[in-house]
Amino acid sequence: MLIILFSEVNFYFKIEPFxxxxxxxxxxxYIFVVDAIVYKLKGNSLIMSRREQFLKALLLSALIWWLFELINLRTINWHYLSTPTGYAEPAWIRFFIFRTIAFSTVLPAIIETFELTRTFKLFNKIKLMKHHKTTHKFLRNMVLAGLIMLILTAISPKHFYPFIWIAFYFILDPINYLHKQPSIIGYWKNGKIKPPLMLFVAGTLCGLLWEFWNYYAVTKWFYEIPFVGFFKIFEMPILGYLGYGPFAWELFAMYYFARSLHIGKTKHSFLELNKI
Known part of the structure; x- marks a missing residue:
């Protein structure tokens, strides 16, 4: 909490390098505060109880977002203003270090927010019928749809750029399901609608905070979004907020795909959705 308070106060004083x-x-x-709240309410949390997973989440998060930065070289949907101060030279080294540290917070923020929403017992009364049929043809078509989304985005980013926030989910979630990893498909099939909805809420809440804190930052990003760049809330056009929920699903699929490859694998399920 002191970190957040200091950051907000320093917004007016502009003490560098902070x-x-x-x-x-x-x-x-934010991550530390939410983790402390979750630990207080539940008796366990990501940092306090599963610290190794937290450290691996930082690394995986940075790798994932650098992938999106590569995609943005084609879509050019956002760009950055200013380079953080520091002692590293040349400036691109400072930029790389700053961005890597910032990118490392994305996945842990989603996880912590997800864990916090669990304590509110949201969606407890919403249930689906179990044993929905999931065929191999359906799974193949999902993967194919995701690949087509990426191809269309590469061909015409101006028209298909929104696909980058859901394409990897379509590609990886069916693979996770087939490899018996946790998957959104698996939860839907078994009538467990609560985990996907909670992830969606966590993604949306984090999206609001990302845009809010970015708006007041010295080193920040701006958007160049074709067709729907109107009615901005902070720097993000209002329709852009619809992408944060699916983005949380995408991160979920990316994490468990990496886990199936033994990247960051631990004895615990990262989001512990098996306990929901």
């Missing part, structure tokens, strides 16, 4: 590093500092503050 002002330039406002965004990652405040996000680590």
């Amino acid at each position: 002002a330039s590093w406002y965004f990652p500092i405040i996000w680590f503050g």
Whole structure:
């Protein structure tokens, strides 16, 4: 909490290097605060109880977002303003270090927010019928749809750029399901609608905070979004917020795909959805 308070107060005083590093500092503050709340309410949390997973989440998070940065070289949907102050030279090294640290907070933030929403017991009364049929043809078609989304985005990013926030889910979630990893498909099939909905809420809440804190940051990003760049809430057009829920599903699928490859694998399920 002190980290968040200091960051907000320093917004007015602009003490360097803290002002330039406002965004990652405040996000680590958020992660620590939410983890403490979750630990207080549940007796276990990501950092306090599964610290190795937290550290691996930081690494995987940075790798995932650098992938999106590569995609953005084609879509050009966002760009950055300013380079953080520091001692590393040349400037691109500072930029790389700053972005990597900032990117490392994305996945842990989603996980912590997800764990927090669990304590609210949201969607407890919403249930689906179990044993929905999931065929191999359906799974293949999902993967094919995801690949087509990426191809269309590469061919015409101006028209198909929204697909990047859901394409990897379509590709990886069926693979996770077939490899007996946790998957959104598996939860839907078994009538467990609560985990996907909670992830969706966690993604949307984090999206609001990402945009809110980015808006006041010294080192920040701006959007260049074709067709729907109207009615902005902070820097993000209002329709852009619809992408944060699916993005949480995409992160979920990416994590468990990496886990199936033994990248960051631990004896615990990362999001512990098996306990929901």
